[in-house]
Amino acid sequence: MRGFHKPVSGYIWLLCALLLVGAIILPFVASPFHMRLAQQVLLFGGLAVAWNLLGGFTSYWSFGHTAFFGLGAFSAGLLAQYLGTDISAALRLLLGLLFALGIGFVAAIIIALPVLRLRGIYFAIAMLAFAQILGEVSKTFEFFQGAYGFALPMVAGFGLQKVQVFYLLFLIFSLVCMGVFVVVKRSRLGVGLTCVGQDEDTAAMLGIPSERYKLIAFILSAVLTSAGGVLYAYSLGFITTGTVFRIDISLNLILFSMVGGIGTVAGPMIGALIIIVLTQVLLGDLLDLHMMITGAALIAIVILAPKGLLGLISETWRSRVKVRTDQGANV
Incomplete structure (x- = not known):
C-alpha cells in the first residue's frame, strides 16, 4: 500500500x-468568544472527519449520524x-467516554x-429514521429523562478554565479523528x-470484501461520533433530547465535508471553519438574511467547486503545472 499513496512532503x-503549535497556544491568548468558536470548529470539524470514514470513502451518506452523537x-x-458524586467529575467523564x-x-x-x-x-433515509426513533x-420514556433534561458534572482543573479544558479536549478529539482517517486512507482498508x-x-467481483470493509468503516465512524457526543454534553453541562438528537447536526457534517472536500482529512475541518465563521461572525448580525445568504454561498460553492475547496485548489494547481509543462515542451 505504500506505493499507492504519495509520500507527504516536508x-x-x-x-x-x-x-498544532498555534492551536495549543490559542486557548491562553484568545477571548472567550473566539474560544467558543474554535471549540465548535474543532468538535464539529472532527465529527465531519469521522463522518467521512464512511461517506467520504464509500459514498454511503448518512443523514442520521446524530443518532450516535x-x-x-x-x-x-x-x-x-x-455513579453519583463519590468519584471526581474527570473520572466520570473518562468512564462515560x-x-x-x-x-x-x-x-x-x-x-x-x-x-x-x-x-x-x-440508506440515507434509513439512517435518518434511526436517528428520529432514538430521539x-x-x-418518551421517563428513564432517559430526555424530555426535561439532566445536568452533567462540571469538569475543570489544572488551573484552567472550563472553556480552556474543553477546547483542549476537542483539539485532542479532532486530532484522533484525523489520525484514524489518515491511517485508514493509507491502508488496504x-x-x-x-x-x-x-x-x-x-x-466485489474483484474479490474486495466490501461488506466487511463497510462494516468496519461504519463502526469506526459511529464510535468516534459517540465520543464526540460525550464531550459535547459535558461541555454544555445540561442536555435534553433537543440538544443532541438534532437533524441539523447530521446535515452540518455533510455540509462541512462538501464545502471543504469530501474524502479528505483537512477538507471537513476547513469547511467547518468557513461555515461557522460565516454564520456566527460575518452574518451574526444579519439574522433576517442569514439563511438566504448562507444558502446562496453554498450553492455557489457546490456549482463552482463540486469537489470542495481542496478539490478546486488541487485542480487549479494541476492545470497550471500542465500548462507550464506543455509550454516547456514546446520550447
Missing part, C-alpha cells in the same frame, strides 16, 4: 506542526448520575447489519473502501 509536515451523550450522562464507546460499538453493529444492505437514498425514545465508493459491484 512542507506539509512543517505546516501541520505550526498549526445523542447516544453517546445520553450514555455518558446517565452513567454519571448512576469508555461506556459510550462500548454502547456506540454495539449500536453500530446492530444498525449496520440491516442498513448497509441499502444503497443511495434508501423519540429518549424523550482505505483502498478497498475507495473502490467500493467508485463501483461496489465491480469491487
Whole structure:
C-alpha cells in the first residue's frame, strides 16, 4: 500500500506542526468568544472527519449520524448520575467516554447489519429514521429523562478554565479523528473502501470484501461520533433530547465535508471553519438574511467547486503545472 499513496512532503509536515503549535497556544491568548468558536470548529470539524470514514470513502451518506452523537451523550450522562458524586467529575467523564464507546460499538453493529444492505437514498433515509426513533425514545420514556433534561458534572482543573479544558479536549478529539482517517486512507482498508465508493459491484467481483470493509468503516465512524457526543454534553453541562438528537447536526457534517472536500482529512475541518465563521461572525448580525445568504454561498460553492475547496485548489494547481509543462515542451 505504500506505493499507492504519495509520500507527504516536508512542507506539509512543517505546516501541520505550526498549526498544532498555534492551536495549543490559542486557548491562553484568545477571548472567550473566539474560544467558543474554535471549540465548535474543532468538535464539529472532527465529527465531519469521522463522518467521512464512511461517506467520504464509500459514498454511503448518512443523514442520521446524530443518532450516535445523542447516544453517546445520553450514555455518558446517565452513567454519571448512576455513579453519583463519590468519584471526581474527570473520572466520570473518562468512564462515560469508555461506556459510550462500548454502547456506540454495539449500536453500530446492530444498525449496520440491516442498513448497509441499502444503497443511495434508501440508506440515507434509513439512517435518518434511526436517528428520529432514538430521539423519540429518549424523550418518551421517563428513564432517559430526555424530555426535561439532566445536568452533567462540571469538569475543570489544572488551573484552567472550563472553556480552556474543553477546547483542549476537542483539539485532542479532532486530532484522533484525523489520525484514524489518515491511517485508514493509507491502508488496504482505505483502498478497498475507495473502490467500493467508485463501483461496489465491480469491487466485489474483484474479490474486495466490501461488506466487511463497510462494516468496519461504519463502526469506526459511529464510535468516534459517540465520543464526540460525550464531550459535547459535558461541555454544555445540561442536555435534553433537543440538544443532541438534532437533524441539523447530521446535515452540518455533510455540509462541512462538501464545502471543504469530501474524502479528505483537512477538507471537513476547513469547511467547518468557513461555515461557522460565516454564520456566527460575518452574518451574526444579519439574522433576517442569514439563511438566504448562507444558502446562496453554498450553492455557489457546490456549482463552482463540486469537489470542495481542496478539490478546486488541487485542480487549479494541476492545470497550471500542465500548462507550464506543455509550454516547456514546446520550447
